[in-house]
Amino acid sequence: MPRVVVTGGAGFLGSHLADALLARGDEVVAIDNLVTGDTANIEHLIQHDGFSFVRADVSNYMWVPGDVDVVMHFASPASPVDYLEMPIQTLKVGSLGTHNSLGLAKAKGATFFMASTSEVYGDPLVHPQTEEYWGNVNPVGPRGVYDEAKRFSEAMTMAYHRHHGLDTRIVRIFNTYGPRMRPNDGRVVSNFIIQALSGEPITIYGDGSQTRSFTFVDDEIRGFLALLDSDVTSPTNIGNPNEFTISELAELVVELTASTSEITYHDLPVDDPTQRKPDISKAKELLGWEPTIQLREGLERTITYFAGVLERR
Numbered sequence: 001m002p003r004v005v006v007t008g009g010a011g012f013l014g015s016h017l018a019d020a021l022l023a024r025g026d027e028v029v030a031i032d033n034l035v036t037g038d039t040a041n042i043e044h045l046i047q048h049d050g051f052s053f054v055r056a057d058v059s060n061y062m063w064v065p066g067d068v069d070v071v072m073h074f075a076s077p078a079s080p081v082d083y084l085e086m087p088i089q090t091l092k093v094g095s096l097g098t099h100n101s102l103g104l105a106k107a108k109g110a111t112f113f114m115a116s117t118s119e120v121y122g123d124p125l126v127h128p129q130t131e132e133y134w135g136n137v138n139p140v141g142p143r144g145v146y147d148e149a150k151r152f153s154e155a156m157t158m159a160y161h162r163h164h165g166l167d168t169r170i171v172r173i174f175n176t177y178g179p180r181m182r183p184n185d186g187r188v189v190s191n192f193i194i195q196a197l198s199g200e201p202i203t204i205y206g207d208g209s210q211t212r213s214f215t216f217v218d219d220e221i222r223g224f225l226a227l228l229d230s231d232v233t234s235p236t237n238i239g240n241p242n243e244f245t246i247s248e249l250a251e252l253v254v255e256l257t258a259s260t261s262e263i264t265y266h267d268l269p270v271d272d273p274t275q276r277k278p279d280i281s282k283a284k285e286l287l288g289w290e291p292t293i294q295l296r297e298g299l300e301r302t303i304t305y306f307a308g309v310l311e312r313r
């Protein structure tokens with residue numbers, strides 16, 4: 001059975017990925033320093049024969065004994081609030097952490113899978129975003145610590161691919177939501193749901209006309225596995241192309257939670273992208289992948305999850 005190292009394996013995406021890999025019979029070694037990850041996300045896996053967990057910071061030297069077939073690099077703060085609070089750690093995990101993860105893959109003769117992001121497109125001037133678009137990123141703005149770290153990760157991955165002949169994949173992940181998002185990670189879906197369920201004001205940043213395209217976590221993970229199992233080595237968008245304004249999202253969350261929360265408006269964060277929507281022609285054509293869970297259904301499932309979290313508090 002393939003043995004897969006998942007960095008960031010106790011995080012939101014990493015832990016769902018571990019579930020999916022184990023479900024198909026792979027072994028999983030999850031590595032996480034628990035800065036934004038949480039052992040609660042993997043506690044159901046601890047008894048699983050195929051699963052092991054190592055608490056470590058992949059920005060430092062790392063070694064995994066035994067055979068490794070795949071290294072999937074998911075470690076990084078990923079919410080704007082987190083990477084603004086941890087700018088240096090974000091830069092380090094995207095640069096040194098990527099280098100260490102690539103080094104591990106090379107030493108083991110493993111496939112390397114890089115979790116990149118739609119943030120490589122910055123505040124995009126091309127809409128929707130195809131993989132050919134080089135992006136519009138402010139390198140010295142507050143979001144630059146994440147965007148440039150991920151752009152460096154992609155460059156480093158391609159250098160290992162071209163120079164060392166390493167088998168590599170790069171996925172560009174668009175806004176993904178679902179169970180196990182941290183209630184306090186500051187992202188729009190978790191913020192709005194928690195606010196709506198608690199009767200607190202809904203905090204729209206700016207006038208709410210900026211857009212995002214939200215992918216339910218199950219669709220996203222299925223896309224990762226389709227990409228991993230393919231031979232596509234160039235960056236590939238995995239995201240749901242259904243685009244919503246942030247105001248539309250707020251209204252939908254209020255409706256689905258039957259909330260009495262009022263909608264309030266606040267300053268837009270610096271360099272907040274005005275629009276984002278993936279072109280997924282490549283994933284459709286080469287991977288046969290497309291999302292199946294639309295926003296209303298995905299939000300309903302996520303609301304059920306957060307209602308449980310709030311009840312246990």
Ligand code: UDP
Nearest residue numbers: 080186187188189191203204205210246272
């Ligand atoms: N946003 C908002 N209210 C919030 C949190 C976020 O209006 O409480 C906006 C944010 O300014 C951005 C969008 O929602 O335009 C998505 O933000 P998020 O942090 O989820 O992810 P991003 O796509 O910006 O990385």
